[in-house]
Amino acid sequence: MKSIVKLLASTAVALIAGMTVAQAQQVTLRSAEVHPDGYPTVEAVKYMGEIVNRETKGRMGIKVFPSGQLGDEKDTIQQTQFGVIDMNRISMAPLNNIIPATRVAALPFLFRSVDHMHKVMDGPIGDEILASFEQHGLIGLAFYDSGARSFYNSKRPVKSMADLKGMKLRVQQSDLFIDTVKAMGGNPTPMPYGEVYSGLQTGVVDGAENNWPSYQSSHHYEVAKYISLTEHAMVPEALVMSKRSYDKLSKEDQQIIRKAAKESVLKMRELWTAKEKESEAIVVKAGVEVTKLSKDEFEKAVEPVYAKHVTDAKMKDLVARIRAVQ
Template identity: 55%
Template sequence: MKFLLTTTAALLASASIGAACEVTLRSSDTHPDGYPTVEGVKAMAEEVRERTEGRVCIEVFPSAQLGEERDTIEQTQFGVIDMVRASFGTFNDIVPVTQTFSLPYLFRDVDHMHAVMDGPIGEEIGAAFEERDLVVLAYYDGGARSFYNSQRPINSIEDLQGMKIRVIQNDVFVDMMTALGATATPMPYGEVYSAIQTGVIDGAENNYPSYDSSGHAEVARYFTLDEHLMVPELVAMSKTSWDRLSPEDQEVLREAARNSSTTQRQLWADAEAESRSRVEAAGAEIVEGIDKQPFIDAMAPVYEKYATSAESQDLVERIRATE
C-alpha cells in the first residue's frame, strides 16, 4: 500500500525537493499515483526540468493530498497552489462555457474530441479560463462513458426502452435517459454492483476502466460502446504563478504541456485497452459499431433545455462542424 503524505508533510517534502530549483511549482491531482493524468503531468515536469536545466521544477501531488478538485481549483485561482488537473465538469460554476461539454453525444468519437480541444475552440475556451485567473496548459482525455447492463445487448435505441439505468445525480443525465426511453436511477456508485445483482436496476454507464475495476462486468455483461459522454480534463495554472515566469519559461511550459497531452492520451488509451481485454476474458460482450444517429437525434429536447443561449448553440454547431 502506498503511503500517502498528509498535506503538511507533502508541502514540507516539496520544499525540500525544490531547494535545488529556482522555481518550484506545485501541481495537484485527485487521482492516485500512476493514473494517466498524474503520469501526464509528471511527463510535463520531466521535460520542463530538462529544458530549463533544473531551474524550473514541478512537484506533482496525487491522491488529493492538497485537497479535492473544487478546493484545489480555488486555491489555484488565488495562487496558493500553482497548478491543478481537473475535469471540465468541476469548472461548470466557474467557467460557464464548460457546461456545454456535459451535453450527451456532443463528440462523434475520441479523435473528434481531441481535434476540437487542440484547435481554435480549445484556444477560445482557454481565454475564458484566463478571465477566472487560470491559464490552460493542456487538455487531457478523461475517457468516454458508455452503457452496460445485465439484460441484453444494446444494439439500437429500442433496446434501451424501459431499462432502469443508474446515473449520477445530474439533471442532464436524468433527462438524457428519459429521452432515450429508459428510466434514470440516481444512486451512490458504491451501491451499483449489488443493485444490478439483485435486479433493482438493469445497468449503469461508465468507461472501460471503471467498468472493469468496479467489478460491474461480473453482473452486467453487456457493454455497448455508444460513448454518450466525453468530458475533457485539463491542466490549468494559476495566473499569478504564470506571470512570475519569464516569457521563455512560459513557452517551455506550454510546449511541455502540449507534449504531455500526447503522453496522457496514449496512457489512457492503453488503460482502456487493458480493461477491455480483462472484461472480455471474464465473459463481457462488447457491442460496438452501432448507428449513433438515432441516439443523437433523441437528444433534441435535452439540447433545447440546456443549450439555451445563442453562444452555447453556436458552440455546439462549431464543435459538430469540426473535422
C-alpha cells in the same frame, strides 16, 4: 593569519552562493488527480513535469497527487482557483456549472469520432475554450482525452432505452450530465467518483457511465458486469493551472509551462490508446457482458438537452462551428 581570513571569506562566499542557488531552486507545483497512479492522465502530467524540470534546469518541477489524495474534483477546483493547489486535471463535467463554454464540449453525441474531437480541441476552437478559463481563476493549459463514455450496470444488459428506464445511474456533478441521463430514461444520481464502487456494491446506484480505462482501473466492472456501448459522450478533459500560481511565475517560466503542457498531450494520447485496449481486454476476460446497440434512439432522445443548455447565440455558434470541422 591572512590565509585563515582568505579561507573564511571564501567559505562565506560559498555559503551565500549556496543559499542563493537553493532559494532559486526547486519550486514544486502540486497537481491534483482523482485517477490512480499509472493512469494515462497521471503519467502525462508526470511527463510534463520532466519537461519543465529539464527546461528550467531543475528550478521547477511537478508533483502529482493521484487517487484523490487532495480531494474529489469539485473540491480541488475551488482549491486550484484559490491557489492552494497549483495544477489540476479535471473532467469537463464539474466545470460545466462554472465555465459556460465547457458545456458545449460535454454535449452528448457532439463529436463524430476521436479524430473529429482532436481536430476541434487542438485548433482555434479549443484555444478559445481554454482562454475562457482565466476569468474564473484558472489557466487552461491543454485538453486530454477521456475516450467514449458508455453505460454499465449491475442489473441487466441494456439493449435499448427501455432497459435504462428507472435505473439509478451515477453521474458527474453537472446539470448537463443529469439532464442527459434523464433524457435517455435513466434516474441520474450525482456522486463523487471515489464513492461509486461502494455505491454500486451496496445498491445505492444500479450503474454508472464512463470510459474503458476508468471502468477497469476503478474496479467498477467487479460489481457492475454489464456494459452497453452507447458512447453517448466523448468529453475532453482539462489540464489547468491556478491563475494565482501562474501569475507568480516569470514570463519565461509561464511559456515553459504552456509548451510542456501541449507536449504532454501527445504522450497522454499514446498512453490512452494502449490503456483503452488493455482495459477492454481485462474486463472482457473477467466475464463482463458487452452489448453493442443502435445509437439512433439515444441521439434523438437528447435533442431537448441541446435546447435547454445551448441557450445563447454564442454557444449555438460554437456548436455549429464544431460540427462544421472536417
